[in-house]
Amino acid sequence: MKHFSGLALLTLVFCFSACSSATPLDTALKNYTNWKTITVTSQTQGKITNVRTDGEYRALLNAFNENPSSKYPELVNWVEAHQKDVPAPLYLDLASMALKEKKPTNEILKWMFIGQTAGVYDTKRCRDPRSAGAYMELGYTHSDLVNFVKSDPNQFRTIFLTVWADGLQWFKEHPYKASPMWVCSSGLSAIKYSGNKAQPATYNELVIPDNELQMNWEKFLKSSASYLEAHKAEQKQLPAASR
Secondary structure (H helix, E strand, C coil): CHHHHHHHHHHHHHHHHHHCCCCHHHHHHHHHHCCCECCCEEEEECCEEEEECCHHHHHHHHHHHCCCHHHHHHHHHHHHHCHHHCCHHHHHHHHHHHHHCCCCHHHHHHHHHHHHHHHHHHHHCECCHHHHHHHHCHHHHCHHHHHHHHHCHHHHHHHHHHHHHHHHHHHHHCCCCCCCHHHHCCCHHHEEEECCEEEECEHHHHECCHHHCCCCHHHHHHHHHHHHHHHHHHHHHCCHHHC
16 A cells, blocks of 8 residues: 555656646647637727737747747757647747857758748638738848848858758658648638627638648648759759859
8 A cells, every 4th residue: 555655656746747847838839739719809009909819829939039049959959849830930030049149051041941931831721811911021020031141142042952952851851730820810801890899710710721722731842842953953054153
């Protein structure tokens, strides 16, 4: 009996330790992944009311960016460990951190490519094509990356094909399956009005099931690889001075 009680206590202590190990970032990612119904929030400034529908996504961004860029190596490990659930914009945040930490250019651009490519795919998963506006906004929220690329266009043009190939290889090893709610929740159809009351939409009303997509992830990746090969062939035909 004493042996049983001791074993039970040890199991309880182990379970408590394991269950307590989740970080705020882990919790935010879990909440985002399980986000199936829009929560409508509004902010009124003067006579203007702004309605937001991205609560769980915004909470995940905040949890990620509460980490200083000096934790970049730990965040890379976290992203790769949770890759199946990490949405596209977090890869751009990772690229921004890599830039602040003066990581190699190829590494910065790889995360940019992954974030941008996954983001484009997510826009195709939304029932409301107007949701794509949230993807376009990523350029404004990551002006540091835009300026970085503009600072030396010739250099980036030279290594772009390598970055493209590296990014596609990463996707082959880490297929993208994360929820697209970060972008699909931003379309006008995310909120339906009944009188003066806003009725939030659900995941199924916003996101096209994978089996109904005209171009699923595998086809999308294959198409990107075909574009890469065509671009390589085109570059080979150009005079060296114009590459």
